[in-house]
Amino acid sequence: MDNIITKSQINDAVEETYNLFMGVKDGKNADYIPYLANIPSDLFGISIVLEDGTVISCGATDYKFGIESISKVPTALLVMRQSGSKELLEKIGADATGLPFNSICAIILENDHPSTPLVNAGAISACSMVKPVGKSDQKWAEIMQNINELTASDITLIDELYKSESETNYNNRAIAWLLKNFSRIYDDPDMALDLYTRQCSLAVTTKDLAVMGSTIAFAGFNPVSKKQIFDPEYAIKTTSLIATVGFYQNTGDWMYSCGIPAKTGVGGGVMGIVPGVMGIAAFSPPLDEAGNSVRAQLAIKHIANKLNINIYNQAKIKIEL
Ligand code: GLN
Numbered sequence: 575m576d577n578i579i580t581k582s583q584i585n586d587a588v589e590e591t592y593n594l595f596m597g598v599k600d601g602k603n604a605d606y607i608p609y610l611a612n613i614p615s616d617l618f619g620i621s622i623v624l625e626d627g628t629v630i631s632c633g634a635t636d637y638k639f640g641i642e643s644i645s646k647v648p649t650a651l652l653v654m655r656q657s658g659s660k661e662l663l664e665k666i667g668a669d670a671t672g673l674p675f676n677s678i679c680a681i682i683l684e685n686d687h688p689s690t691p692l693v694n695a696g697a698i699s700a701c702s703m704v705k706p707v708g709k710s711d712q713k714w715a716e717i718m719q720n721i722n723e724l725t726a727s728d729i730t731l732i733d734e735l736y737k738s739e740s741e742t743n744y745n746n747r748a749i750a751w752l753l754k755n756f757s758r759i760y761d762d763p764d765m766a767l768d769l770y771t772r773q774c775s776l777a778v779t780t781k782d783l784a785v786m787g788s789t790i791a792f793a794g795f796n797p798v799s800k801k802q803i804f805d806p807e808y809a810i811k812t813t814s815l816i817a818t819v820g821f822y823q824n825t826g827d828w829m830y831s832c833g834i835p836a837k838t839g840v841g842g843g844v845m846g847i848v849p850g851v852m853g854i855a856a857f858s859p860p861l862d863e864a865g866n867s868v869r870a871q872l873a874i875k876h877i878a879n880k881l882n883i884n885i886y887n888q889a890k891i892k893i894e895l
Contacts, residue, residue, distance in 0.1 A: 577882050577889040584630050584852075584893075587880045588620050591873045592632040601860030601868035604840040609738035610640060610859070613842070618858040620873050621780040623788035625852075626895045627797040629781055638777035639857055640735045642839030643675060643692070643865075645721070645773040648786065649700045650691035650815060652720040654808040656705050662811075665703060665760065666696045670819045675865060676745050678752065685756045692819045692837065694770075695749050695758075701773070702759045702766035710765050717773055724789050725782040726799040736775035743771055774839075780855040783845040787853025813847050817885075824864045832875040833884025844870035848883050851891050 596618055605611040619633035653662050662668075667687035671680040676694045688695035704713045721729050750767040753759045759766055789796040790813060793806035817835035821828040828836070834854065836846035842859035844867055854877065858869035878884055883891055 575889060577887070577891045578894060579881055579883075579891065580894045581624070581628060581630070584622060584881065587877050588622060588630055588632045590880070591876045592618065592620055594876065595869050595872045596633075598869050598872065599860075601862055603842075603859045604861055604865065607735070607739050607742060607840070609732070609735045610841060613639065613859045615860050617842075618869050619780040620856045620877075621784035621854070623781075623784040623797060623853045624893055624895065625788075625792055625797055627800070628895070629784065631781060634857065635780045637857070638732070638779055639843060639859070640732055640774065640839070640841030641776045641778045641843065642774045642841040643697070644778070644783060644837050644839040644843050644845050645776060646692045646697040646700070647790075647812060647816065647837050647845065648721045648724050649697060649704065649717060649773060651724070651804060651808055651812055652716060653691065653700050653703045654811060655720070655804050656716075657703065659808060659811045662691065662700075665758070666691050666699050668815055668818065670825060672823055675822045676749070678745070678748060681749065681752050681756070688753060688758050690815060690819050692815055693822065694746055695753055698746065698750050698766050698770045699753055699758050699760070701769040702761040702763070704769070707761050710769065713769055714772065717769065721776065721786075723799070723801070723803045724786040724796065725778070726785050726796050727782050729776050729778060729782065731772065732775050732777045736772055739771050739775055740768070743767070746770070778843065780843070780857045783843055783855035784853045787845045787847050787855060789853070791847045791849050791851060791853050809849075813849060816847060821866055822864055824866065828871070832878050833886050834874060834878050835885065836874060838866040838870070840865045842867040842870065844874060846874050848885060848891070851883055851893060
């Protein structure tokens with residue numbers, strides 16, 4: 575039987591979810607990046623974007639926070655847009671590592687591939703693949719144009735976060751050079767690392783993330799700008815990458831209990847994709863031990879169960895627009 579959902583049901587679900595989890599105090603801000611340790615922990619916001627461009631939001635949805643690892647998604651898409659999905663698979667891979675996002679062991683265990691563009695190693699490798707090779711400023715311009723198109727927004731850098739992260743990213747420096755050792759960096763390793771660090775320091779709101787999620791959910795069509803941004807094939811590939819490793823070593827548990835492919839960042843954001851139905855995002859800084867926002871997970875899971883929008887469910891979902 576079809577699952578027909580109205581906008582007011584979505585509104586109610588979002589509000590109920592916000593009120594239910596507003597008071598949750600579990601988790602801890604990321605502190606290995608000093609800037610993130612000082613973001614107010616009580617911030618909490620949820621946004622949903624539908625096919626007609628309707629935005630449903632509750633809470634701190636205008637607050638600009640560090641995109642962090644969610645930036646791995648637009649850059650994977652950019653590499654596909656520039657070089658095709660086959661090249662991404664061959665040069666980086668599309669597998670789960672089953673290990674933390676910053677794992678060095680994962681690279682050594684699989685010295686043939688960095689596994690996926692959605693962990694640090696693969697994301698640094700993806701930054702090295704962005705064209706034009708050898709030209710940092712032009713590569714950065716491509717990264718920015720791509721993310722602006724996906725979010726229908728004018729995304730800016732949080733200078734303080736970029737500085738904070740650049741000064742303390744010793745583990746990522748090791749990853750960049752280890753990848754170079756395995757010939758999995760396709761440009762200058764320090765340049766690739768710097769682009770990666772910069773893209774992690776971009777400021778986004780939950781609305782920006784929900785718009786980007788919806789552009790992937792609607793096969794490359796951005797419902798807010800009303801523009802076709804990329805080839806529909808890349809939406810399928812990107813969603814599969816996210817479903818495989820969006821929560822790192824906890825991805826299986828997440829898909830089992832929620833059923834919405836979603837990507838997290840240590841800034842506290844989570845971006846989810848329900849193909850053909852919606853983009854959904856939540857934000858709250860305190861994280862669990864795998865680096866995933868506690869309240870954002872509770873929120874998206876609750877909404878998924880409430881509206882019955884698990885992607886593995888057989889029922890055809892229809893939103894009354
Ligand atoms: N910039 C962060 C890092 O490289 C991103 C990690 C994350 O969000 N999981 O450590």
